Amino acid sequence: xxxxxxxxxxxxxxxxxxxxxxxxxxxxxxxxxxxxxxxxxxxxxxxxxxxxxxxxxxxxxxxxxxxxxxxxxxxxxxxxxxxxxxxxxxxxxxxxxxxxxxxxxxxxxxxxxxxxxxxxxxxxxxxxxxxxxxxxxxxxxxxxxxxxxxxxxxxxxxxxxxxxxxxxxxxxxxxxxxxxxxxxxxxx
Amino acid sequence: xxxxxxxxxxxxxxxxxxxxxxxxxxxxxxxxxxxxxxxxxxxxxxxxxxxxxxxxxxxxxxxxxxxxxxxxxxxxxxxxxxxxxxxxxxxxxxxxxxxxxxxxxxxxxxxxxxxxxxxxxxxxxxxxxxxxxxxxxxxxxxxxxxxxxxxxxxxxxxxxxxxxxxxxxxxxxxxxxxxxxxxxxxxxxxxxxxxxxxxxxxxx
Amino acid sequence: xxxxxxxxxxxxxxxxxxxxxxxxxxxxxxxxxxxxxxxxxxxxxxxxxxxxxxxxxxxxxxxxxxxxxxxxxxxxxxxxxxxxxxxxxxxxxxxxxxxxxxxxxxxxxxxxxxxxxxxxxxxxxxxxxxxxxxxxxxxxxxxxxxxxxxxxxxxxxxxxxxxxxxxxxxxxxxxxxxxxxxxxxxxxxxxxxxxxxxxxxxxxxxxxxxxxxxxxxxxxxxxxxxxxxxxxxxxxxxxxxxxxxxxxxxxxxxxxxxxxxxxxxxxxxxxxxxxxxxxxxxxx
Numbered sequence: 001x002x003x004x005x006x007x008x009x010x011x012x013x014x015x016x017x018x019x020x021x022x023x024x025x026x027x028x029x030x031x032x033x034x035x036x037x038x039x040x041x042x043x044x045x046x047x048x049x050x051x052x053x054x055x056x057x058x059x060x061x062x063x064x065x066x067x068x069x070x071x072x073x074x075x076x077x078x079x080x081x082x083x084x085x086x087x088x089x090x091x092x093x094x095x096x097x098x099x100x101x102x103x104x105x106x107x108x109x110x111x112x113x114x115x116x117x118x119x120x121x122x123x124x125x126x127x128x129x130x131x132x133x134x135x136x137x138x139x140x141x142x143x144x145x146x147x148x149x150x151x152x153x154x155x156x157x158x159x160x161x162x163x164x165x166x167x168x169x170x171x172x173x174x175x176x177x178x179x180x181x182x183x184x185x186x187x188x
Numbered sequence: 189x190x191x192x193x194x195x196x197x198x199x200x201x202x203x204x205x206x207x208x209x210x211x212x213x214x215x216x217x218x219x220x221x222x223x224x225x226x227x228x229x230x231x232x233x234x235x236x237x238x239x240x241x242x243x244x245x246x247x248x249x250x251x252x253x254x255x256x257x258x259x260x261x262x263x264x265x266x267x268x269x270x271x272x273x274x275x276x277x278x279x280x281x282x283x284x285x286x287x288x289x290x291x292x293x294x295x296x297x298x299x300x301x302x303x304x305x306x307x308x309x310x311x312x313x314x315x316x317x318x319x320x321x322x323x324x325x326x327x328x329x330x331x332x333x334x335x336x337x338x339x340x341x342x343x344x345x346x347x348x349x350x351x352x353x354x355x356x357x358x359x360x361x362x363x364x365x366x367x368x369x370x371x372x373x374x375x376x377x378x379x380x381x382x383x384x385x386x387x388x389x390x391x392x
Numbered sequence: 393x394x395x396x397x398x399x400x401x402x403x404x405x406x407x408x409x410x411x412x413x414x415x416x417x418x419x420x421x422x423x424x425x426x427x428x429x430x431x432x433x434x435x436x437x438x439x440x441x442x443x444x445x446x447x448x449x450x451x452x453x454x455x456x457x458x459x460x461x462x463x464x465x466x467x468x469x470x471x472x473x474x475x476x477x478x479x480x481x482x483x484x485x486x487x488x489x490x491x492x493x494x495x496x497x498x499x500x501x502x503x504x505x506x507x508x509x510x511x512x513x514x515x516x517x518x519x520x521x522x523x524x525x526x527x528x529x530x531x532x533x534x535x536x537x538x539x540x541x542x543x544x545x546x547x548x549x550x551x552x553x554x555x556x557x558x559x560x561x562x563x564x565x566x567x568x569x570x571x572x573x574x575x576x577x578x579x580x581x582x583x584x585x586x587x588x589x590x591x592x593x594x595x596x597x598x599x600x601x602x603x604x605x606x607x608x609x610x611x612x613x614x615x616x617x618x619x620x621x622x623x624x625x626x627x628x629x630x631x632x633x634x635x636x637x638x639x640x641x642x643x644x645x646x647x648x649x650x651x652x653x654x655x656x657x658x659x660x661x662x663x664x665x666x667x668x669x670x671x672x673x674x675x676x
Binding site: 012 | 273
Binding site for chain 2: 486490498501520523524525526528
């Protein structure tokens with residue numbers, strides 16, 4: 001800690017520490033990134049199987065936009081296949097603006113676009129106790145096998161009961177599904 | 189030997205990061221919606237605190253005084269980033285709950301405070317003891333806050349899927365919302381200060 | 393209590409804290425009776441539980457901390473009564489007890505009791521209940537004053553106080569008797585009306601029992617209003633602007649309470665800015 005350490009030595013020490021820090025981080029980066037990819041794939045696979053119960057396998061349908069550096073294409077939707085390889089429906093992930101932030105909804109629809117087969121909420125940041133209840137099975141199970149004509153809040157004549165005090169969040173989930181099914185009709 | 193015990197206890201009582209030094213309130217208020225989050229946050233902070241205290245103490249003779257703060261920050265930031273990446277990969281649920289407060293451990297005053305005030309002046313062993321003490325103090329407060337808010341806000345304390353206590357009330361959502369954090373810390377702080385004031389009167 | 397900052401000489405008025413508090417309680421009796429008549433036994437239960445809890449809490453706290461008992465000044469009774477009046481008629485009794493306890497123990501006494509609290513205990517407690525148990529605290533109907541008879545008996549009342557705006561006339565009497573400050577309610581009321589007309593909002597949703605209660609009883613709480621005359625007019629205007637802001641985009645009923653609580657926050661600032669300069673003192 002002598003006062004007359006020259007600038008060169010100070011810089012040299014800082015660089016040395018920075019290099020060691022960088023090395024430590026790169027050692028951590030590899031395994032965690034691999035684990036992250038595994039986590040993400042697992043979560044998606046679980047969600048897909050849940051929302052289209054009849055399906056046993058899913059086939060990605062790619063769009064033409066590149067989404068990351070590895071040159072992967074964006075996934076527009078998933079084609080849900082049963083044991084003999086027939087298309088029984090479509091599954092998708094859709095982002096929708098809720099009351100506090102983005103809500104990512106995973107939804108499934110049957111092959112003729114007549115009914116929703118099921119949904120799960122992948123991500124959200126809604127108010128605890130109110131909007132956050134969209135992840136509650138009491139809410140999501142209402143979407144199981146609901147016809148497209150009934151995919152509205154009860155106050156609008158549909159079959160989905162609103163969460164008390166969280167109309168915006170409830171409506172956002174419905175909007176996500178309706179919007180995506182409309183898009184799917186054009187894409188398929 | 190008794191000095192070791194004293195140094196450890198000091199981190200929990202007089203130098204308690206929250207009640208003694210009033211540092212690290214930001215993560216305390218933000219993440220203590222449940223016991224589980226409190227433990228997660230405290231574990232992350234403890235890891236960074238212990239590692240950085242030990243490393244800084246070991247390097248204290250080599251660190252030029254003029255640039256010690258940038259160097260502390262590099263060391264702390266490295267450990268925080270390791271915690272951040274590991275938690276994201278291996279405990280994804282907790283990571284989503286704690287969110288931005290993991291990266292923010294970098295600027296947590298407890299860690300830079302202990303580095304500057306203690307590790308920079310004392311040897312590796314005592315720095316380790318000091319870090320352990322502070323980490324324990326932080327953990328205890330986080331768990332206490334988390335427990336109070338979780339039981340009142342959700343009606344049960346259920347860390348890591350084990351329901352420890354469950355009471356049959358209509359839970360007050362207020363308690364797990366941000367104002368509940370301020371209310372809880374205010375009441376706890378008032379109790380602690382009331383006791384301190386009484387001790388002063390008695391002349392202890 | 394109309395505290396004024398002015399140069400001597402001062403003279404004694406016959407008004408004391410006790411008289412003001414019991415006067416306010418008396419002024420709220422008519423609306424409580426109408427509420428009991430209209431909603432029946434539940435309303436009585438709420439009023440009773442709230443007042444009893446408030447008084448018991450105050451007595452308990454003062455006993456524990458060896459303070460002089462201040463129950464006789466009527467402030468605890470008033471807080472209990474006011475809180476009960478801004479609850480929906482169908483809330484369970486435990487909510488009333490929790491709210492009343494919260495108002496007295498935490499918002500009033502933790503801050504040092506009467507004269508020292510920063511926020512009106514009734515408001516803070518109401519906000520606490522509203523955030524905690526939103527579904528219970530949400531009223532089943534919104535008052536809408538369309539005919540003159542609605543001013544006397546409002547069938548769409550959500551909160552107890554909403555049943556009869558006219559029964560709050562006691563608040564006006566208190567102002568005329570100089571028991572209660574007139575600047576705050578007047579500037580508050582005028583600002584609201586002015587803004588409502590400017591924004592072409594529907595006045596029939598504004599002049600509800602809850603709003604008038606806010607103007608006459610909550611805004612005029614002498615502890616949470618500025619002590620300077622000019623400051624009080626500014627305070628009233630701020631209350632009015634915030635109420636219309638909340639009301640225009642959401643509801644005038646709940647908007648009133650949130651607006652008043654926010655206005656409480658800037659009271660110290662208003663006071664600092666409007667304190668009279670001593671004679672010969674430096675101009676700012």
